[in-house]
Amino acid sequence: SPQVVWSMLGNRQFCSYKMTTKTQNFCRNEYNLTGLCNRSSCPLANSQYATVREEKGRCYLYMKTIERAAFPRRLWERVLLSKNYEKALEEIDENLIYWPRFIRHKCKQRFTKITQYLIRIRKLTLRRQRKLVPLRRKIERRENRREEKALIAAQLDNAIEKELLERLKQDTYGDIYNFPIHAFDKALQQQEAESESDSDAEREEEEDDEDVDKREFVEAEDSELSDFEDMDKLDTSSEEEQEEEEEVEKKASHSKWKGKTPLKGPARRKRPYIEIEYEEETEPSTKTKAA
Amino acid sequence: AGEGSAPVPGDGAGPAAPERVLFPPTFSVSEIKNKQRRHFMFLRWKQQQRKEKLALKKKRRKEREALGDKAPPKAIPKTIENQRVYDETTVDPNDEEVAFDEATDEFAPYFNRQTVPKILITTSDRPRGRTVRFCEQLATVIPNSHVYYRRGLALKRIIPQCIARDFTDLIVINEDRKIPNGLVLSHLPDGPTAHFRMSSVRLRKEIKRKGKEPTEHAPEVILNNFTTRLGHSIGRMFAALFPHNPQFIGRQVATFHNQRDYIFFRFHRYIFKSEKKVGIQELGPRFTLKLRSLQKGTFDSKFGEYEWIHKRREMDTSRRKFHL
Numbered sequence: 055s056p057q058v059v060w061s062m063l064g065n066r067q068f069c070s071y072k073m074t075t076k077t078q079n080f081c082r083n084e085y086n087l088t089g090l091c092n093r094s095s096c097p098l099a100n101s102q103y104a105t106v107r108e109e110k111g112r113c114y115l116y117m118k119t120i121e122r123a124a125f126p127r128r129l130w131e132r133v134l135l136s137k138n139y140e141k142a143l144e145e146i147d148e149n150l151i152y153w154p155r156f157i158r159h160k161c162k163q164r165f166t167k168i169t170q171y172l173i174r175i176r177k178l179t180l181r182r183q184r185k186l187v188p189l190r191r192k193i194e195r196r197e198n199r200r201e202e203k204a205l206i207a208a209q210l211d212n213a214i215e216k217e218l219l220e221r222l223k224q225d226t227y228g229d230i231y232n233f234p235i236h237a238f239d240k241a242l243q244q245q246e247a248e249s250e251s252d253s254d255a256e257r258e259e260e261e262d263d264e265d266v267d268k269r270e271f272v273e274a275e276d277s278e279l280s281d282f283e284d285m286d287k288l289d290t291s292s293e294e295e296q297e298e299e300e301e302v303e304k305k306a307s308h309s310k311w312k313g314k315t316p317l318k319g320p321a322r323r324k325r326p327y328i329e330i331e332y333e334e335e336t337e338p339s340t341k342t343k344a345a
Numbered sequence: 346a347g348e349g350s351a352p353v354p355g356d357g358a359g360p361a362a363p364e365r366v367l368f369p370p371t372f373s374v375s376e377i378k379n380k381q382r383r384h385f386m387f388l389r390w391k392q393q394q395r396k397e398k399l400a401l402k403k404k405r406r407k408e409r410e411a412l413g414d415k416a417p418p419k420a421i422p423k424t425i426e427n428q429r430v431y432d433e434t435t436v437d438p439n440d441e442e443v444a445f446d447e448a449t450d451e452f453a454p455y456f457n458r459q460t461v462p463k464i465l466i467t468t469s470d471r472p473r474g475r476t477v478r479f480c481e482q483l484a485t486v487i488p489n490s491h492v493y494y495r496r497g498l499a500l501k502r503i504i505p506q507c508i509a510r511d512f513t514d515l516i517v518i519n520e521d522r523k524i525p526n527g528l529v530l531s532h533l534p535d536g537p538t539a540h541f542r543m544s545s546v547r548l549r550k551e552i553k554r555k556g557k558e559p560t561e562h563a564p565e566v567i568l569n570n571f572t573t574r575l576g577h578s579i580g581r582m583f584a585a586l587f588p589h590n591p592q593f594i595g596r597q598v599a600t601f602h603n604q605r606d607y608i609f610f611r612f613h614r615y616i617f618k619s620e621k622k623v624g625i626q627e628l629g630p631r632f633t634l635k636l637r638s639l640q641k642g643t644f645d646s647k648f649g650e651y652e653w654i655h656k657r658r659e660m661d662t663s664r665r666k667f668h669l
Binding site for chain 2: 181182184193197198200201203204205207208210211213214215217218219221222227228230231
């Protein structure tokens with residue numbers, strides 16, 4: 055009898071459908087009406103029981119009566135409920151007409167919940183679904199490792215610097231930057247080759263005349279550098295170079311200022327700072343050289 | 346039980362006599378059952394190998410020094426790039442067919458200066474903070490780009506609207522677990538769509554020694570190492586994102602560097618210290634891309650015509666074969 059069943063399963067012995075948690079007991083039986091493990095909602099401990107379950111979007115009312123308790127195969131009777139919500143509620147009522155209030159009420163509640171979640175499923179499937187693609191751990195690891203190695207092999211900084219210098223050489227920047235000394239060297243060599251027949255004395259005189267002018271260029275050029283040390287070195291080297299070079303550099307220095315204005319903040323701040331120092335230093339040097 | 350006993354001298358103890366090549370029964374370290382002894386024998390064998398190798402090196406070096414100038418040039422070390430399997434679709438710079446193809450493909454209007462790039466950047470549904478910030482930074486890097494929040498709109502419906510509003514490119518950044526991990530780049534008036542896997546995304550604040558924010562100047566573009574036909578078309582896709590005339594005043598450069606099928610994106614500011622030295626400073630976000638598929642038309646996952654898909658089983662078999 056159901057009381058005996060309940061006294062066994064509910065309290066004392068083991069029920070495989072029962073799941074206990076800290077606060078509550080749940081029942082995992084598929085025919086359970088509420089999902090909790092209670093005396094009134096245990097399908098095993100009640101000889102007269104009913105549930106609502108859905109299959110493939112259609113809801114069915116399952117009923118169990120005492121008369122069929124001996125025939126497990128025919129125990130649960132199934133009734134298809136209509137798709138119309140109100141009609142289905144009426145059908146539940148008429149099928150469970152003389153049944154206890156609790157079961158009738160819970161059946162209707164369960165039916166309501168089921169219809170609501172079915173509606174939600176239908177709405178969601180109409181939207182775009184997010185397709186979950188499983189990651190394969192081995193492949194992920196392999197690809198990450200290969201990416202690291204490729205990064206090391208790429209030597210990005212060097213590659214970028216090389217590319218930029220290439221572009222500078224090929225004159226894509228035009229007149230903005232002003233140290234294409236290689237090009238001038240080449241031009242210089244060409245001119246030397248052409249004018250080898252000329253006397254050297256002429257060239258020396260030209261150089262002497264240009265030296266005085268070129269000293270001014272030195273100041274203008276080097277004042278744009280951010281490092282003071284570099285300027286010292288460049289000072290000497292550029293003077294040497296300029297003694298060899300021709301006047302072509304004069305034009306370049308004027309146009310240099312256009313490109314150099316958007317220097318970064320600290321560099322800009324440094325420039326007047328450096329200029330002051332420079333004037334002090336070069337003036338004595340020019341005087342010594344002129345003399 | 347000769348093999349399992351106490352340490353036996355190493356294998357190949359030398360022929361007894363030159364005519365009768367009698368080797369003792371081959372004994373390999375791996376056949377000893379005892380793990381400790383096996384380990385010991387293995388270590389001994391390893392030490393021996395190392396000694397031999399060192400001796401060989403020394404000998405070679407002495408020979409080299411002895412020869413002096415007449416020494417043969419040093420051998421070039423093998424790298425994966427050296428050993429790369431030759432791809433028959435490698436583009437020869439003087440190839441006319443390729444040049445003709447490029448003159449008539451979907452990017453021709455861009456390269457003929459007929460269209461100005463205008464880019465729409467968006468994400469997948471419900472982007473999280475990191476992705477949103479990444480989108481914003483990407484928008485500062487690419488001039489003339491707009492970020493729009495995607496509210497569950499289907500891509501197929503966005504695309505006609507974009508075309509109507511004159512956008513030339515669409516970038517969709519896909520997100521998973523709060524980090525961006527995929528990029529779909531689609532050239533709009535029915536241009537090719539490329540789907541990339543994005544990894545190691547670094548936002549601006551995570552980059553060390555970064556400079557100030559990227560300015561509004563149009564950056565230059567560097568495309569490195571795109572050798573094959575496929576690589577070429579991808580390179581052109583990237584080039585089509587940026588305006589034609591870079592403003593050199595800005596001194597900014599965006600680099601797409603392809604190495605072993607991984608495309609590294611960097612954004613730098615450069616300064617020429619002298620004609621042989623240039624300094625670069627990284628601004629801007631960085632990320633790496635790996636091409637997953639290239640479709641001919643605009644984004645269409647079901648009915649699209651795929652020009653290239655990465656098939657793992659076929660394409661990942663050789664370590665020296667790359668496709669870009």
